[in-house]
Amino acid sequence: MQETAGVESGGIPTFAEANDAELLARLRGPEPASRQAFAVVVRATHDRLLGYIRRQLGSLEESREVLQDVYLAAHKGLPRFEGKSRLTTWIYSLAYHHVCDRIAERARDRSARAMLGDGEDFLMASGDPDVSRATAWDSAPDALRARRRAEECIAEAVAALEPPGCHVYRLRDVEGLTGEEVAELLGLSHAAVRVQLHRARAEIVARARERLGAGATAPERRRA
Amino acid sequence: MNGLMARALYPCAHIPDLTYDYLEGRLPALTTLRFKAHLAMCEGCAEFVSLYTLAADPVRFLDETPPPSELVELTLSFLDKELDRERGTAERDSIGEP
Numbered sequence: 433m434q435e436t437a438g439v440e441s442g443g444i445p446t447f448a449e450a451n452d453a454e455l456l457a458r459l460r461g462p463e464p465a466s467r468q469a470f471a472v473v474v475r476a477t478h479d480r481l482l483g484y485i486r487r488q489l490g491s492l493e494e495s496r497e498v499l500q501d502v503y504l505a506a507h508k509g510l511p512r513f514e515g516k517s518r519l520t521t522w523i524y525s526l527a528y529h530h531v532c533d534r535i536a537e538r539a540r541d542r543s544a545r546a547m548l549g550d551g552e553d554f555l556m557a558s559g560d561p562d563v564s565r566a567t568a569w570d571s572a573p574d575a576l577r578a579r580r581r582a583e584e585c586i587a588e589a590v591a592a593l594e595p596p597g598c599h600v601y602r603l604r605d606v607e608g609l610t611g612e613e614v615a616e617l618l619g620l621s622h623a624a625v626r627v628q629l630h631r632a633r634a635e636i637v638a639r640a641r642e643r644l645g646a647g648a649t650a651p652e653r654r655r656a
Numbered sequence: 657m658n659g660l661m662a663r664a665l666y667p668c669a670h671i672p673d674l675t676y677d678y679l680e681g682r683l684p685a686l687t688t689l690r691f692k693a694h695l696a697m698c699e700g701c702a703e704f705v706s707l708y709t710l711a712a713d714p715v716r717f718l719d720e721t722p723p724p725s726e727l728v729e730l731t732l733s734f735l736d737k738e739l740d741r742e743r744g745t746a747e748r749d750s751i752g753e754p
Binding site for chain 2 (some may be wrong): 467470471474475478479482483486487492496499500503504507582583586587589590605606608626629630633634636637640641
């Protein structure tokens with residue numbers, strides 16, 4: 433699946449050069465141009481989508497499998513894609529749904545194993561004994577080290593974030609989609625995206641503060 | 657004393673809700689001034705806003721090992737084979753081959 437670079441060379445435009453309508457026309461056209469245009473889309477979205485899926489699923493191999501399924505679904509769904517959203521937003525929505533399906537499959541597998549009593553859930557619930565509680569952020573001797581510790585705590589809190597907030601948060605703050613794109617992708621109003629995003633961020637901060645040992649000073653817990 | 661002055665500007669309970677709009681640059685100028693003045697005098701809220709700011713822009717510090725560059729080529733190669741296979745099946749179906 434090779435594509436030539438640049439419109440000026442007379443080949444398939446790169447993703448950045450082409451607008452959605454132009455790309456869609458090529459994608460829906462005859463081969464080999466449609467296959468080349470699809471390769472342009474894959475190259476332009478691959479690493480970002482793989483990163484998104486990997487952050488949800490963890491395993492690189494499993495994420496690659498899911499991403500391949502997403503692209504096959506995108507290729508198959510192209511004739512039905514109406515172009516109401518951006519092409520990238522549409523592909524993200526496919527990735528989002530595939531990830532949700534895979535997570536649901538995992539949950540079903542886990543509950544099936546738990547019913548068989550292999551004890552895995554017990555091990556998973558036991559937590560990490562090596563996670564040490566940090567001293568207060570601002571009392572650390574070195575500001576840079578304190579900031580790194582704060583970032584670690586935020587990263588841990590992000591990893592622990594649960595639905596529905598985690599979907600909005602990851603798409604908006606981690607993947608960098610706009611509020612409008614997230615709203616469209618998840619079928620939410622802009623106001624709902626804003627509320628869920630703020631709640632998710634506030635929850636991350638609360639969890640990070642617990643890790644940092646500063647939970648008692650959280651403003652929402654203090655009397656005004 | 658600082659804490660009292662800070663809360664006279666804004667109650668601490670208002671700070672989390674204002675933080676979202678502050679980061680979006682949507683607070684009116686006067687509210688922004690009072691918000692910043694509160695943070696300058698209130699350690700707890702300043703910490704909250706610092707952490708919230710990190711949470712709103714986590715890409716710099718989340719573990720982002722870029723995928724190996726050859727992966728995109730492997731994906732393209734896989735898709736090529738799958739699409740060829742699908743096309744072959746569709747063509748066989750259309751001419752009624754078993």
